[in-house]
Amino acid sequence: MAQSGHVPVLYEETIHALRLESGKTIVDGTMGGGGHSRGILERISPGGKLIGIDKDTAAIRRCRQGLKEFESQILFVHDDFKNIREILAANGIGKIDGAVLDLGVSSYQLNEGERGFSYQQDAALDMRMNQESALSAKTVVNEYPQNELTRILREYGEERWAARIAKFIAEARAQKEIETTEELTQIIKNAIPAAARREGPHPAKRTFQAIRIEVNGELAGLGQALEDYVQALTSGGRLAVITFHSLEDRIVKQTFKKLFDPCECPKDFPVCVCGKASQVKLVTRKPIIPGEEELGNNPRARSAKLRIVEKR
Numbered sequence: 001m002a003q004s005g006h007v008p009v010l011y012e013e014t015i016h017a018l019r020l021e022s023g024k025t026i027v028d029g030t031m032g033g034g035g036h037s038r039g040i041l042e043r044i045s046p047g048g049k050l051i052g053i054d055k056d057t058a059a060i061r062r063c064r065q066g067l068k069e070f071e072s073q074i075l076f077v078h079d080d081f082k083n084i085r086e087i088l089a090a091n092g093i094g095k096i097d098g099a100v101l102d103l104g105v106s107s108y109q110l111n112e113g114e115r116g117f118s119y120q121q122d123a124a125l126d127m128r129m130n131q132e133s134a135l136s137a138k139t140v141v142n143e144y145p146q147n148e149l150t151r152i153l154r155e156y157g158e159e160r161w162a163a164r165i166a167k168f169i170a171e172a173r174a175q176k177e178i179e180t181t182e183e184l185t186q187i188i189k190n191a192i193p194a195a196a197r198r199e200g201p202h203p204a205k206r207t208f209q210a211i212r213i214e215v216n217g218e219l220a221g222l223g224q225a226l227e228d229y230v231q232a233l234t235s236g237g238r239l240a241v242i243t244f245h246s247l248e249d250r251i252v253k254q255t256f257k258k259l260f261d262p263c264e265c266p267k268d269f270p271v272c273v274c275g276k277a278s279q280v281k282l283v284t285r286k287p288i289i290p291g292e293e294e295l296g297n298n299p300r301a302r303s304a305k306l307r308i309v310e311k312r
């Protein structure tokens with residue numbers, strides 16, 4: 001699984017969870033650096049098929065290059081993984097045997113300073129995973145109403161200084177358009193009281209996460225998408241999802257719980273009358289998290305959680 005730029009998170013656990021065999025049809029909805037894809041391809045060959053999706057054209061280009069030896073087995077799709085129903089229909093694919101979604105940003109996206117994802121590298125405010133999308137961080141920061149910014153920072157960043165940061169952004173942009181990650185980072189630092197800035201992670205971390213989630217619509221439609229993946233699975237097929245923050249993990253957990261136990265009957269009914277049958281088995285009741293060794297080798301794995309369901 002040699003990967004230079006992006007070390008796949010919870011690699012062994014994810015590959016193991018998918019119970020891969022030659023000839024299987026698997027979706028990697030978040031190809032990124034192609035680490036998980038490579039592991040899948042090595043195990044479904046010969047004869048298997050990988051539908052490799054990413055909304056970042058650079059990721060698709062990189063995987064085309066890096067996975068050349070498996071070229072004939074991969075269907076590359078530049079799209080949002082949430083469009084899985086349309087992607088499968090457009091390519092005449094009925095059921096799939098498994099799928100993996102490794103959410104969030106890749107190390108490539110973070111390390112390529114000019115993409116504007118990182119508060120540690122100065123660049124134009126961008127943060128778009130899909131370079132063809134219209135909404136960028138510059139628009140969010142300069143054009144969203146102050147109260148909307150407060151909501152986003154509070155909801156998506158769980159930032160306790162959301163209102164103050166939004167106020168400082170509004171004041172700064174009234175003077176001059178905010179154009180770079182460094183300008184934004186400085187505004188955030190000015191907004192957070194010095195004592196609070198000394199504790200915890202980098203002061204810009206939560207705000208950058210919140211804006212990135214908004215720019216890329218990361219949470220919108222995620223629950224429905226997970227249901228669509230389960231719908232597309234063959235009986236016994238598995239869906240493995242890796243998340244990196246509590247908001248995403250909550251959606252995954254709640255959606256899996258609903259698919260496991262969709263019954264809407266009042267708790268005191270002796271038998272179910274709503275007729276909603278369980279669609280999945282919960283392979284993981286508690287999420288799998290990285291062990292000490294992985295954390296030592298890959299700090300990016302710190303907040304990762306893997307949840308797996310199996311279609312009945």
Ligand SMILES: C[S@@+](CC[C@H](N)C(=O)[O-])C[C@H]1O[C@@H](n2cnc3c(N)ncnc32)[C@H](O)[C@@H]1O
Nearest residue numbers: 008030032033034035036054055056080081102
């Ligand atoms: C954490 S990385 C995946 C890394 C990959 N598993 C590997 O082993 O290299 C996440 C990737 O998913 C892509 N991505 C995130 N959300 C997406 C979405 N809704 N649709 C398609 N791709 C998405 C990002 O562009 C990024 O390349």
